Amino acid sequence: MTNPISMNQLETIAADVHAEQAKYRGMLMVCNGTGCVAAKGFEIKKILNDKLAEHGLQDQWLVVGTGCNGFCAVGPIVVVQPEGIFYQKLKEKDVETLVTEHLVGGKPVEKLMHKNPVTGAINPKMEDISFFTKQQLVALRNKGLIDPENLDHYIARGGYTALRRVITENRPGDVIAEITRSGLRGRGGGGFPAGVKWASGRKAMERRGCEIYVVCNADEGDPGAFMDRSIIESDPYAVIEGMTLGAFAVGASEGFIYIRKEYPLALVRLNKALDAARAAGLLGGGIFGTDFSFEIRIHRGAGAFVCGESSALMASMAGRAGEPRAKYVHNVEYGFRDKPTVLNNVETWANVPPILEKGAAWFAGMGTGDVKDNPWNGSSGTKVFSLVGKVRNTGLVEVPMGITLREIIEDVGGGVPDGRTFKAVQTGGPSGGCIPASHLDMPVDFDSLTELGSMMGSGGMIVMDDRTCMVDVARYFVDFLVDESCGKCTPCREGLFALSRILRRICDGHGEEGDLDMLEAICDTVRETSLCQLGGSAPNPVLSTLKFFRDEYEAHIHEKRCPAGVCKPLISYRILEPECTGCGACVKPCPTAAITGEKKKTHTIDAEKCIRCGICFEVCKFHAVEVK
Amino acid sequence: MIRVNNLHDIPWREGLTVQDVLDHLKYSYALITVTLGDELVEPERYADTSVPDGCAMTVFHLAHGG
Amino acid sequence: MAPEKIDITINDKKVTVLEDSMLIKAVIGAGIALPTLCYHKDLTPNGTCRLCVCEIEIKGKKRLVTACNYPVRQEMTVWTSSERVQKHRKLLAQMYLGRWPNVPVIQDVARRCGVTDGAAFASDLTDPNPKACILCGHCVKACDEFIQERILDFAGRGILRHLTMPFGESDPHCIGCTSCAHVCPTGAIQIIDDTNHPVDPDMIRRHGMKVNAEMATLDKNQCCMREVGTANIVEVMDRYDLLPVHNYKFGQHPDTYKVDSQVLRKKYFTQNNPDACWFGCSMSCAKAVDGFELKTGPYKGHRVTVDGPEYETVGACTNMGCFDPDFIVEFNFYCDTYGIDIISAGTGMAFVMECFEAGVITTADTGGLELRFGACDEVLECIHQMSRGEGFGVEVGQGVRQLKEKWIREGRGDAQFIRDIGMEVKGLEYSEYVPKESLAQQAGYAMAVKGPQHDEAWLIFMDMVNNQIPSFEDKAEALYYFPLWRTWFGLHGLCKIVWNDVAPADNKKYAPQQAAKIPEHVDNYFKFFEGMTGEKLDEEKMLAQSARVHNLQRLMSVLFGFGTRAEDTPPYRSLGPVTEEEYLSRAERYDGQLRSVLGLDPEKMTLDEKRATLRTHRESQYQKVMDAAYARRGWSQNGIPTKARLRELGIDLPELLALAAD
Ligand SMILES: Cc1cc2nc3c(=O)[nH]c(=O)nc-3n(C[C@H](O)[C@H](O)[C@H](O)COP(=O)(O)O)c2cc1C
Ligand code: SF4
Numbered sequence A: 001m002t003n004p005i006s007m008n009q010l011e012t013i014a015a016d017v018h019a020e021q022a023k024y025r026g027m028l029m030v031c032n033g034t035g036c037v038a039a040k041g042f043e044i045k046k047i048l049n050d051k052l053a054e055h056g057l058q059d060q061w062l063v064v065g066t067g068c069n070g071f072c073a074v075g076p077i078v079v080v081q082p083e084g085i086f087y088q089k090l091k092e093k094d095v096e097t098l099v100t101e102h103l104v105g106g107k108p109v110e111k112l113m114h115k116n117p118v119t120g121a122i123n124p125k126m127e128d129i130s131f132f133t134k135q136q137l138v139a140l141r142n143k144g145l146i147d148p149e150n151l152d153h154y155i156a157r158g159g160y161t162a163l164r165r166v167i168t169e170n171r172p173g174d175v176i177a178e179i180t181r182s183g184l185r186g187r188g189g190g191g192f193p194a195g196v197k198w199a200s201g202r203k204a205m206e207r208r209g210c211e212i213y214v215v216c217n218a219d220e221g222d223p224g225a226f227m228d229r230s231i232i233e234s235d236p237y238a239v240i241e242g243m244t245l246g247a248f249a250v251g252a253s254e255g256f257i258y259i260r261k262e263y264p265l266a267l268v269r270l271n272k273a274l275d276a277a278r279a280a281g282l283l284g285g286g287i288f289g290t291d292f293s294f295e296i297r298i299h300r301g302a303g304a305f306v307c308g309e310s311s312a313l314m315a316s317m318a319g320r321a322g323e324p325r326a327k328y329v330h331n332v333e334y335g336f337r338d339k340p341t342v343l344n345n346v347e348t349w350a351n352v353p354p355i356l357e358k359g360a361a362w363f364a365g366m367g368t369g370d371v372k373d374n375p376w377n378g379s380s381g382t383k384v385f386s387l388v389g390k391v392r393n394t395g396l397v398e399v400p401m402g403i404t405l406r407e408i409i410e411d412v413g414g415g416v417p418d419g420r421t422f423k424a425v426q427t428g429g430p431s432g433g434c435i436p437a438s439h440l441d442m443p444v445d446f447d448s449l450t451e452l453g454s455m456m457g458s459g460g461m462i463v464m465d466d467r468t469c470m471v472d473v474a475r476y477f478v479d480f481l482v483d484e485s486c487g488k489c490t491p492c493r494e495g496l497f498a499l500s501r502i503l504r505r506i507c508d509g510h511g512e513e514g515d516l517d518m519l520e521a522i523c524d525t526v527r528e529t530s531l532c533q534l535g536g537s538a539p540n541p542v543l544s545t546l547k548f549f550r551d552e553y554e555a556h557i558h559e560k561r562c563p564a565g566v567c568k569p570l571i572s573y574r575i576l577e578p579e580c581t582g583c584g585a586c587v588k589p590c591p592t593a594a595i596t597g598e599k600k601k602t603h604t605i606d607a608e609k610c611i612r613c614g615i616c617f618e619v620c621k622f623h624a625v626e627v628k
Numbered sequence B: 001m002i003r004v005n006n007l008h009d010i011p012w013r014e015g016l017t018v019q020d021v022l023d024h025l026k027y028s029y030a031l032i033t034v035t036l037g038d039e040l041v042e043p044e045r046y047a048d049t050s051v052p053d054g055c056a057m058t059v060f061h062l063a064h065g066g
Numbered sequence C: 001m002a003p004e005k006i007d008i009t010i011n012d013k014k015v016t017v018l019e020d021s022m023l024i025k026a027v028i029g030a031g032i033a034l035p036t037l038c039y040h041k042d043l044t045p046n047g048t049c050r051l052c053v054c055e056i057e058i059k060g061k062k063r064l065v066t067a068c069n070y071p072v073r074q075e076m077t078v079w080t081s082s083e084r085v086q087k088h089r090k091l092l093a094q095m096y097l098g099r100w101p102n103v104p105v106i107q108d109v110a111r112r113c114g115v116t117d118g119a120a121f122a123s124d125l126t127d128p129n130p131k132a133c134i135l136c137g138h139c140v141k142a143c144d145e146f147i148q149e150r151i152l153d154f155a156g157r158g159i160l161r162h163l164t165m166p167f168g169e170s171d172p173h174c175i176g177c178t179s180c181a182h183v184c185p186t187g188a189i190q191i192i193d194d195t196n197h198p199v200d201p202d203m204i205r206r207h208g209m210k211v212n213a214e215m216a217t218l219d220k221n222q223c224c225m226r227e228v229g230t231a232n233i234v235e236v237m238d239r240y241d242l243l244p245v246h247n248y249k250f251g252q253h254p255d256t257y258k259v260d261s262q263v264l265r266k267k268y269f270t271q272n273n274p275d276a277c278w279f280g281c282s283m284s285c286a287k288a289v290d291g292f293e294l295k296t297g298p299y300k301g302h303r304v305t306v307d308g309p310e311y312e313t314v315g316a317c318t319n320m321g322c323f324d325p326d327f328i329v330e331f332n333f334y335c336d337t338y339g340i341d342i343i344s345a346g347t348g349m350a351f352v353m354e355c356f357e358a359g360v361i362t363t364a365d366t367g368g369l370e371l372r373f374g375a376c377d378e379v380l381e382c383i384h385q386m387s388r389g390e391g392f393g394v395e396v397g398q399g400v401r402q403l404k405e406k407w408i409r410e411g412r413g414d415a416q417f418i419r420d421i422g423m424e425v426k427g428l429e430y431s432e433y434v435p436k437e438s439l440a441q442q443a444g445y446a447m448a449v450k451g452p453q454h455d456e457a458w459l460i461f462m463d464m465v466n467n468q469i470p471s472f473e474d475k476a477e478a479l480y481y482f483p484l485w486r487t488w489f490g491l492h493g494l495c496k497i498v499w500n501d502v503a504p505a506d507n508k509k510y511a512p513q514q515a516a517k518i519p520e521h522v523d524n525y526f527k528f529f530e531g532m533t534g535e536k537l538d539e540e541k542m543l544a545q546s547a548r549v550h551n552l553q554r555l556m557s558v559l560f561g562f563g564t565r566a567e568d569t570p571p572y573r574s575l576g577p578v579t580e581e582e583y584l585s586r587a588e589r590y591d592g593q594l595r596s597v598l599g600l601d602p603e604k605m606t607l608d609e610k611r612a613t614l615r616t617h618r619e620s621q622y623q624k625v626m627d628a629a630y631a632r633r634g635w636s637q638n639g640i641p642t643k644a645r646l647r648e649l650g651i652d653l654p655e656l657l658a659l660a661a662d
């Protein structure tokens, strides 16, 4: 589209898209999110087009590249619409089969479908797959259904009707009130009610009589998290419309998206979407032909975790070192360029258009608590999590707030694989806490997670099984934070480093009497005196594991033993007499040739030579290798 | 009546403040020092310091050109 | 608006603080000491050591805050060393000791927190150097806030944080101002070379840092020199009827808002740069306009950096009736580029314009240029002609005195009128203040040795507004002290601006007469002198040093024929209203003077009578002020230094004595 569109054109555009699609027998939605692209998603799309042409079907089937479906572990994915047949893990050679058997032959290809990892049953359709059944899509409402580079597709799914209504009614105050009543709380970690933040921003702008900015935080520094990237890749217009709505509400005419450098595909899509929105008169001067103007510029972050913190982000945007500052004076009053600045997370922005389209009550109807009069009073709506670690189905899931951890891990995630048992789930990114099995029935929302010594964070969820050492986990996250601390304030800089030294010492078997008290004391000071929330939340992994898995620490210190068999200096491998059949399968793989034994006789490990790599443990089919 | 800088006579009224006098004389320079009789008035108190009738007020401008 | 006052309780003690002031100020004010390692009273808070942590309670909610950067905004109770606070401080002190065990400031702070051992935090990063950098950040802030250079900053994340210059190299942009070393609490930054070999570098530094601190903390609430330079007074002069408009006819103009310092700040001046005349000046009032696109002349279309505009430049333009800021910047650029003095150009053009409007000259003389007040394009064309040595520009370039004489010689218009409005003395054009209502400044201008420049004396506010120097003796005293004091700066290559374009916060503790001298700043200069030369200086010595030069300068002026009473007499425009229009524009003022000073009834006089009477009065007043000033300076009534005065000053060269009066 190159001409500005007027308000009454939205329906025409939607109708045109639908009419265009109706010319086809169906559509082939090829996932072109980063995950599937890495697994040759682009190639699959090209081959599909080629094959359709070969078979002369190009006028019957429309191939659409979409954003991430959230189930990257089984990518590349192709969904055949309108039936919704879900094909996964496609190889280039599978495309021919798909075309000839399904499209030509009319018979869906079972061997390319998803199987239930437990029962082995075949799930032909997306909604049959347990990974998808409990999901409820708001922020990801368009994932897999539209071409993210096509503004018309977005409009055809109801896009920009919210902006049209809001601009027509022209009551910015009402927009803010609606967002407040919806109970929408920030998805970037803090869980601050978006409406309340907008209202303060607007007030500061009016009091000071100056510009105000809206900013989208797309820094997403949590390791393993990719919610925000996926939203941008699959539905960039949702973020752009959300920001435009926010700008209208608070009175901004300039906005910024701070996006990390490691997200090249998201950046490309974002830039294309911004250009298209500008060309359509939905961004820039005179939106919808009114006198409301709003422009969005992109700032690229170099990828420091701390730059996701609001004041560090604004320092980085201003060209200074990405270091936080004291927030006794809030960013909504003095933020970017010292002007009032409303910062929200990608997912927060993406939730704004549907709320204003369907109303606050609809949104507040999902989730926990009664947020109608007080947004602090619960957690409404849905939340996108990146579910990783020891679960069968890893990926991106959007579930209603208040769903239990058990439902997410067992139903959506399909439970812990390989016959192991669940031990803990770490939520909230590197500075979240570890929640043990005893709390699996806890509803997931902002306040319950905080109460348990963890946090929502931006939605990372790492599942751990019984082969995970919790001291090692704490050490891992603390080390991450030692590297990512900006180093500005003393407790975070020196305190985390000290925590890391003590944890390492414990893992190495040199833990001392008094170490746990020292850990707790340092955690306390780091938590209470750090300048920003990186330091403020950094002790969580240590404190939560100390709380729920203290015995593991004690075993390390007093018995010099790692119960999970992870900390190398504390474990030894041994071959058990009755189980070992003398098959010799372990001999070759052992990197240090530590295993000897005659054929058909019990083998032995030379403890001097063994470097505790665990390979023999993995290869032995008879469970004859024991780790202690 | 009050006298400012031994130069300007300004009619006195109930509740007249230092700030009122400055406004009246259009004294808006940043580096000024105000005294009422012998007493120094801090800038924060201009608005709530009242000027007594018959008082000699000085408004001293600290400026010496470029 | 004045900030609110807020009552807070600190350790059971009630104190009142100003809204938004930092909590630490209140704590220190209450006589309570806090351990700190990153707080410096003259720098904005770093808030990084966290040692100043205090516990506060607001509406029943308790929390910890760092006092150094917590702005007080509501009533609260504060505990500066609750158990919770002490516990954290102890641990923080241990962290510091563990990393830098031998740094005296750390040992001292730790002791105050009740800690002497940091072994628990010892690691392979422990640095035994007693002069180690402890990452307090003072140097970084000093480099930025004192002199706006930003040469130093931290690099490395987390535990790898360290102080560095860009790319870890010694940065050639470091100007060696030593601010960083001065504020470093550990001696980690050391000065290895004082290039000018002063006798007592530390004395110079201590007093220089005082100026730095005032600039960093006070300027933004005083004159905003860093943001807008001397242009800050454009609107001030307008408000006090002192901004020259239309060749000094008036002191105000309704369009001044188009060219005032707010406009320059918002649209023109580059901010936060060390735009100073010389390296290390923390005032940096020079200012610059970057990327300005020229519309005329040989560089038309080029984007250039323009040094300025400062106050005089704007005043020169308002004097020509030009209230277009783009014009001002362009005029500024071309005067600089052509090597034309902006003040002479502006005052000269203003004279030409008034002559044009009065019909003394016409387009036949100007080569077709309609040189009315406000004719921006024509002014620029004239300047370009001047540079090319062509046309009417060449004539204007001769200066006001030459033009006056020529036009009078050629019998154009009324000779008296031309003499009255040609604003020059000794052949030099006036600088850009209207001196009409300040007798002292009329003399300050016209008696200045080099011509009507205010760099000997600027007494307008002292005289006209403050009424500090009412008698002829008072004025004479000011005309004695200030020229000598100001001459002294020039003699030592020091700048006048840091003397009085920022004032110490407590300068008001002095009586106005004293306050006008800004005694602490005068002392700074004395200390600079002493630190450099080793010789103690006081006011008397300073005046003696200066008087020798000032008198010599005057003798030179005598030698060249300018050092006489006649040459110290200004054109009437400097003393009072020349034209009817001018009188009528301030009729209330002038009528009032006739009434109160001369006891006349202006109602009963014609306008011509009133003008003539006022003129006679003002001219005679001027003669009296000259008499008094000559006497105070030890000069004859013809304005020539006497032999006695020269001997008193130790000047005994016969050639000089020969020039002197008896
Ligand atoms: C160390 C640190 C890292 C953060 N990283 C992110 C991030 O990557 N993305 C994000 O949206 N918010 C991040 N936040 C939260 C932001 O500071 C801020 O609260 C949020 O962007 C506000 O938007 P919201 O209210 O919509 O969540 C981080 C906070 C901290 C303390
Ligand atoms: S808490 Fe950590 S990340 Fe935050 S300012 Fe302090 S050192 Fe930097």
Ligand code: SF4
Residues within 6 Å of the ligand: A573, A589, A590, A591, A592, A593, A594, A595, A605, A609, A610, A611, A612, A613, A614, A615, A616, A617
């Ligand atoms: S753990 Fe590794 S090194 Fe040790 S015996 Fe087994 S394979 Fe060999």
Ligand code: SF4
Residues within 6 Å of the ligand: C142, C143, C147, C149, C150, C151, C152, C173, C174, C175, C176, C177, C178, C179, C180, C181
């Ligand atoms: S000497 Fe001056 S310019 Fe150089 S680094 Fe230190 S403060 Fe900055």
Ligand code: SF4
Residues within 6 Å of the ligand: C132, C133, C134, C135, C136, C137, C138, C139, C140, C163, C180, C183, C184, C185, C186, C187, C188, C189
């Ligand atoms: S060099 Fe000195 S002033 Fe600079 S951070 Fe280190 S200790 Fe502080």
Ligand code: FES
Residues within 6 Å of the ligand: A031, A032, A033, A034, A035, A036, A037, A067, A068, A069, A070, A071, A072, A073, A075, A076, A077
């Ligand atoms: S990229 Fe295809 S499912 Fe995530």
Ligand code: FES
Residues within 6 Å of the ligand: C035, C036, C037, C038, C039, C046, C047, C048, C049, C050, C051, C052, C053, C066, C067, C068, C069
């Ligand atoms: S003095 Fe260092 S944080 Fe306040």
